[in-house]
Amino acid sequence: MKKPISVGISPRHIHLSKEDFHRLFGPDATLTRTRDLTQKGQFASEQFVTLATSVGRIENVRVLGPFRDASQVELSATDAVGLGLNPPVRDSGDHEGSPGITITGPSGRVDIPEGVILAQRHVHMTPKDAREYNVVDKEIVFMALSAPTPNSMRSAPRTVIFGDVLIRISENYRLDFHLDTDEANASGARTGDSSVLFKIGGAPLDDNRQYYPEKRLYSEFDVRKARQEGMIILIEKDTILTPSALDLGREKGLFEFR
Numbered sequence: 117m118k119k120p121i122s123v124g125i126s127p128r129h130i131h132l133s134k135e136d137f138h139r140l141f142g143p144d145a146t147l148t149r150t151r152d153l154t155q156k157g158q159f160a161s162e163q164f165v166t167l168a169t170s171v172g173r174i175e176n177v178r179v180l181g182p183f184r185d186a187s188q189v190e191l192s193a194t195d196a197v198g199l200g201l202n203p204p205v206r207d208s209g210d211h212e213g214s215p216g217i218t219i220t221g222p223s224g225r226v227d228i229p230e231g232v233i234l235a236q237r238h239v240h241m242t243p244k245d246a247r248e249y250n251v252v253d254k255e256i257v258f259m260a261l262s263a264p265t266p267n268s269m270r271s272a273p274r275t276v277i278f279g280d281v282l283i284r285i286s287e288n289y290r291l292d293f294h295l296d297t298d299e300a301n302a303s304g305a306r307t308g309d310s311s312v313l314f315k316i317g318g319a320p321l322d323d324n325r326q327y328y329p330e331k332r333l334y335s336e337f338d339v340r341k342a343r344q345e346g347m348i349i350l351i352e353k354d355t356i357l358t359p360s361a362l363d364l365g366r367e368k369g370l371f372e373f374r
């Protein structure tokens with residue numbers, strides 16, 4: 117059995133672009149760190165905003181840092197119902213076709229045309245972890261919550277196995293399984309609980325590994341395609357990689373060295 121993976125619960129929050137932040141908090145405001153999050157470089161700020169639609173509003177939504185290219189609101193399904201929204205379940209940063217919302221801060225208001233999502237449950241890990249668990253970036257796996265611990269509110273008859281869990285790999289990540297508050301409340305999971313990764317069918321993990329067609333030279337295009345299709349690239353002694361292919365494959369843990 118592979119080592120268990122800790123659970124982290126993400127309450128509703130917002131990531132802001134620099135431009136939106138200054139419209140909401142003023143041109144001289146700075147995004148102030150109050151606490152570091154599990155993932156390297158990510159932090160909870162001291163700033164809060166209000167979210168509103170014609171149907172409802174939610175106050176005191178925490179801004180997370182650092183700034184993003186585009187603002188993004190991550191809600192629970194219950195929050196979305198209260199706002200009359202039907203956001204898609206998405207990986208962070210994927211906003212196409214998602215609903216917009218009105219954001220209000222102490223110095224102004226911003227209407228974002230899109231960017232409200234329900235975060236797809238996911239596991240953060242490093243390329244080294246990925247080798248241990250035998251998974252690739254963007255692969256979909258199952259996560260089972262481990263047996264209840266004394267400080268967990270979960271009782272054995274409500275044990276939950278989550279499907280559609282997205283694997284996210286980066287050198288900057290730390291091993292953690294992220295759920296939103298609805299998922300946590302329904303299953304009784306709490307931050308610090310442990311969980312186990314597995315793939316359907318109960319087959320040995322090695323049997324699920326798929327390899328990208330073998331070539332002598334791989335470009336960044338090949339690495340992106342392998343990543344999209346959840347495949348591993350086999351690297352032999354005489355394999356040639358373009359520099360960008362090497363960087364991307366290393367960062368995402370897509371290489372197996374022979």
Ligand SMILES: [Zn+2]
Nearest residue numbers: 126238240294
């Ligand atoms: Zn996360």
